Amino acid sequence: MPLNDIRTRIDEIDAQLLQLLNQRADCVHVVGEIKKKEGLQIYAPEREESLLRKLSAMSDGRLPEKSIRAIYREIMSAALALEDDLKIAYLGPEGTWTHQAAISKFGHSVEYLSQPNFADVFDCVARRQASYGVVPIENSTEGAVSHTLDLFVDSPLKICAQILMRIENGLMADIPREQIKTLYSHPQVFGQCRGWILQNFPHADLVEVSSTTKAARIAKEKASEGAAAMGGPLAAEMYGLTMLNPCIQDRATNTTRFLVIGEKTCPATGNDRTSLLFSIKDNPGSLVKALQAFDDCAINMSKIESRPSKQQDWEYFFYVDLAGHVEDTDVSAALDELRKHCSLVKILGSYPDIQI
Numbered sequence: 001m002p003l004n005d006i007r008t009r010i011d012e013i014d015a016q017l018l019q020l021l022n023q024r025a026d027c028v029h030v031v032g033e034i035k036k037k038e039g040l041q042i043y044a045p046e047r048e049e050s051l052l053r054k055l056s057a058m059s060d061g062r063l064p065e066k067s068i069r070a071i072y073r074e075i076m077s078a079a080l081a082l083e084d085d086l087k088i089a090y091l092g093p094e095g096t097w098t099h100q101a102a103i104s105k106f107g108h109s110v111e112y113l114s115q116p117n118f119a120d121v122f123d124c125v126a127r128r129q130a131s132y133g134v135v136p137i138e139n140s141t142e143g144a145v146s147h148t149l150d151l152f153v154d155s156p157l158k159i160c161a162q163i164l165m166r167i168e169n170g171l172m173a174d175i176p177r178e179q180i181k182t183l184y185s186h187p188q189v190f191g192q193c194r195g196w197i198l199q200n201f202p203h204a205d206l207v208e209v210s211s212t213t214k215a216a217r218i219a220k221e222k223a224s225e226g227a228a229a230m231g232g233p234l235a236a237e238m239y240g241l242t243m244l245n246p247c248i249q250d251r252a253t254n255t256t257r258f259l260v261i262g263e264k265t266c267p268a269t270g271n272d273r274t275s276l277l278f279s280i281k282d283n284p285g286s287l288v289k290a291l292q293a294f295d296d297c298a299i300n301m302s303k304i305e306s307r308p309s310k311q312q313d314w315e316y317f318f319y320v321d322l323a324g325h326v327e328d329t330d331v332s333a334a335l336d337e338l339r340k341h342c343s344l345v346k347i348l349g350s351y352p353d354i355q356i
Ligand SMILES: C=C(O[C@@H]1C=C(C(=O)O)C=C[C@H]1O)C(=O)O
Pocket: 028, 031, 042, 043, 044, 045, 047, 048, 051, 075, 076, 077, 079, 080, 083
């Protein structure tokens, strides 16, 4: 078929798509009205994830799942913006990985509020200045983000969704490699690139700063003093730096898990994950008995972290992630058993499980 004819066909399809998208928007508008009248949450991560799974399974064409998800991400983002003026607080500044993770979940049609630290993200949502917040919780190379874990202890907020994002850090500078004397970055990034730094810049000074965007700004401002930064491509682009090495993390699959926090947790989708924290009674065998509850109910526990309680020395909070939803009968039975051995059990939320 000649090129012009194919393009005419594409134009016809686009006209149909636009018409259908507007029909979809009309339906979304009605959904928004119903939700407001009934006091329901505007953002429905369980509905979005079920729809995405269904569409990916249903598709028998050329489009891979990744593309279907990206296209629908923006369609749903437009839908959310039509239903309400949704505001998403994230750990800023602009251009950080958390910002990129937030956009990958909520798309480009909603408003984003950059926050200077973890506590402000929680605060902003708790005070209803933002509808949801996005914070990092763990990295596959560097482990837990303890700031986030600690904030859940006193917060009334719940986890309603998660975001998995492949993190590819690079070396960026405004000077040639040989002139680099100091490397600026976030401590998590130094941890993710430890081996590469030792091999390539064993004598450089490492200076920790609060974000990769800030590191990029310093690399620009102090270029004449030998400054370079480590971070993502968006930070390099923002400050016009050259990516000297684009992918320097020690593990190619380096991935960070982010959480979406809000006032309510998420209904079950059939493939969910639950996060909770507990502290044990000071009796012999309490921790073993507490964890035994999961095994007895055949619950797959995928992670455990411990953090000092900060209320009494040598007392800890244990953070656990498990497969299933808090309303599933086996999970709920395991939690009843767990409570018998704990002085505190706090459910942080159940939310759709996703693979990258
Ligand atoms: C339209 C809805 O609201 C939002 C938008 C969705 C969509 O565009 O499909 C899905 C879930 C919600 O986050 C809904 O709840 O059905």
